[in-house]
Amino acid sequence: MRSWPRLLSAGQLDAGFGSLATLAVGLFAASQLDPDTLGAYAIVFAAFVLATEVPAELVFIPGEIMAVALPAERRSAYLRTTIPLGMRFAFPSTLLVVASASLVADAVDRPVLVALTVSAAINVVVSPTQDHLRRMLHLSGKSWSAAGVSAVNLALVLGAIMALGATAGAGWVPYGALVTGNLVSLLVGWRVVHPGPVVLVSRPTLPEFMAVGRWLLVVGALAAGGGLASSAIVELLAGTHILGYAEGARVVGRPIQVVALGLLAVVGPRAMESALAMNVDRARSLRRRFAWLSLAASLPYAALVAGPWAWNPLADPLPNAYAVEGLVFVTAVANTIQSLTYPQRSELAGSRQQVRLATVEVAANAAQVALAFTAVWIGAFAIPVSAIFAALTRWGMYARALNRYYRPSAGMGRLDHPLEGDGPTRAPRHGERGQTEP
Numbered sequence: 409m410r411s412w413p414r415l416l417s418a419g420q421l422d423a424g425f426g427s428l429a430t431l432a433v434g435l436f437a438a439s440q441l442d443p444d445t446l447g448a449y450a451i452v453f454a455a456f457v458l459a460t461e462v463p464a465e466l467v468f469i470p471g472e473i474m475a476v477a478l479p480a481e482r483r484s485a486y487l488r489t490t491i492p493l494g495m496r497f498a499f500p501s502t503l504l505v506v507a508s509a510s511l512v513a514d515a516v517d518r519p520v521l522v523a524l525t526v527s528a529a530i531n532v533v534v535s536p537t538q539d540h541l542r543r544m545l546h547l548s549g550k551s552w553s554a555a556g557v558s559a560v561n562l563a564l565v566l567g568a569i570m571a572l573g574a575t576a577g578a579g580w581v582p583y584g585a586l587v588t589g590n591l592v593s594l595l596v597g598w599r600v601v602h603p604g605p606v607v608l609v610s611r612p613t614l615p616e617f618m619a620v621g622r623w624l625l626v627v628g629a630l631a632a633g634g635g636l637a638s639s640a641i642v643e644l645l646a647g648t649h650i651l652g653y654a655e656g657a658r659v660v661g662r663p664i665q666v667v668a669l670g671l672l673a674v675v676g677p678r679a680m681e682s683a684l685a686m687n688v689d690r691a692r693s694l695r696r697r698f699a700w701l702s703l704a705a706s707l708p709y710a711a712l713v714a715g716p717w718a719w720n721p722l723a724d725p726l727p728n729a730y731a732v733e734g735l736v737f738v739t740a741v742a743n744t745i746q747s748l749t750y751p752q753r754s755e756l757a758g759s760r761q762q763v764r765l766a767t768v769e770v771a772a773n774a775a776q777v778a779l780a781f782t783a784v785w786i787g788a789f790a791i792p793v794s795a796i797f798a799a800l801t802r803w804g805m806y807a808r809a810l811n812r813y814y815r816p817s818a819g820m821g822r823l824d825h826p827l828e829g830d831g832p833t834r835a836p837r838h839g840e841r842g843q844t845e846p
Contacts, residue, residue, distance in 0.1 A: 418551035422542060423670020425558035427663050429565040429589055433582045434659035436569055438726045440578050445520055446652035446728055447643060448512040449582065453655075454636035455508030456528045456583075460536040461628035462501035467494040468540035469628075470620035472547060473757060474612060476680050480549045484601050487544055489612055491537055498536065502529035511640055515648040523579030531583050534590040541597045546673045550601070554673070557597040565589035623762030627769045634773030634798065638780035642790050646783040654739075654791040656729030660713050660722055661739040661792075664706040668747030671698055672754065679751045680758025688814040695751045702747055710740040732788050742792040746799040752806035759813055768805040772798040 437449050471490040475483040509525045538561070545554035568585035576584065643651045675698045682691040714737040716723035716730040723730055730736060756765050779794035786793065 421555040427666035443649035443652035447648035450655035458632035463494040465625040465628040520579035527583030561593035630769035679754035683758035
């Protein structure tokens with residue numbers, strides 16, 4: 409049994425290194441790109457997020473959900489199937505990034521836009537694959553190895569920012585640095601995890617992944633598509649430079665979500681296990697711990713960076729983020745509310761309620777896209793305000809769905825696991841061997 413402090417420190421280091429890598433890239437973009445180019449960067453980023461949902465939700469996340477039902481020492485065996493299959497879906501999804509360039513083709517210089525688009529498209533393949541490998545390390549009880557992979561990624565990203573900044577145009581730097589770090593750390597991570605000779609009873613097939621992943625893809629595509637649509641609406645109604653200001657604020661507020669994702673790396677698998685076993689008391693305990701730890705980290709940070717005061721280290725380097733008074737504060741509020749919904753989403757995924765998740769995303773993203781039209785009146789604030797309403801919608805609908813699921817009449821927590829034979833596989837009980845307990 410591993411202590412929470414030790415597990416959290418590994419998860420937080422993993423997220424912390426990842427946060428520093430993405431923050432370094434975001435800092436470069438927000439400080440070195442003019443507002444119009446930064447707005448184009450925001451559009452490409454939103455398309456990049458949407459494109460990565462295809463391999464992540466169709467293959468990688470379903471593989472992780474399936475792996476939870478196996479003993480920890482056997483889970484990494486899935487990587488021999490998930491990585492090649494996921495990459496097969498990643499390559500065609502890069503076309504989404506290429507297509508997004510047409511939305512801002514008239515706002516920025518063509519060489520810069522080509523550099524952003526090409527480097528982001530390459531990252532569509534390597535970024536979700538590296539994320540998947542790190543999550544599988546956490547699921548396999550190797551959280552410190554996941555942190556090591558992130559440390560390698562951070563070192564390479566920082567080096568690539570300096571090297572590309574000195575030798576290439578600014579457009580190549582953000583995603584080019586991420587490609588370098590993700591690709592090399594992926595190779596290092598593969599050596600670390602080394603799936604070895606463990607053989608599954610039967611290899612998972614594409615239809616088995618699709619059975620779980622098709623609804624997860626709907627969920628992920630709706631969430632990412634809502635972000636892309638909102639950004640496009642703001643760009644159309646308020647201008648590319650206004651979207652650039654919102655992107656600057658997003659860069660400053662991003663560490664709040666990354667800290668929460670670090671916690672989720674530890675809490676998420678346990679939330680899925682709790683839902684699988686229908687252990688409502690443990691699930692609620694995990695939610696409370698997640699909320700307190702997340703708020704303990706995010707509130708002091710938000711207080712530090714919310715305004716351009718003298719003690720804020722980001723105010724001078726990132727003038728685009730603070731060009732609109734109060735925008736960073738509202739963005740920090742939006743990110744905090746969004747983060748608090750992460751454990752509930754893991755519970756619904758672990759209980760195989762993909763259709764319910766899709767229903768929630770339809771409602772949440774409808775609210776987000778509708779409120780993006782307020783950019784006519786509130787400008788850049790439309791991005792965080794629409795995100796707040798989407799997060800509140802998710803929160804309420806998640807709570808309702810989980811209350812129904814955990815009712816005694818909802819079932820006995822049995823699942824048919826497609827990889828362990830034809831018969832039903834009993835959900836593991838709390839405390840059984842093979843689970844990683846907090």
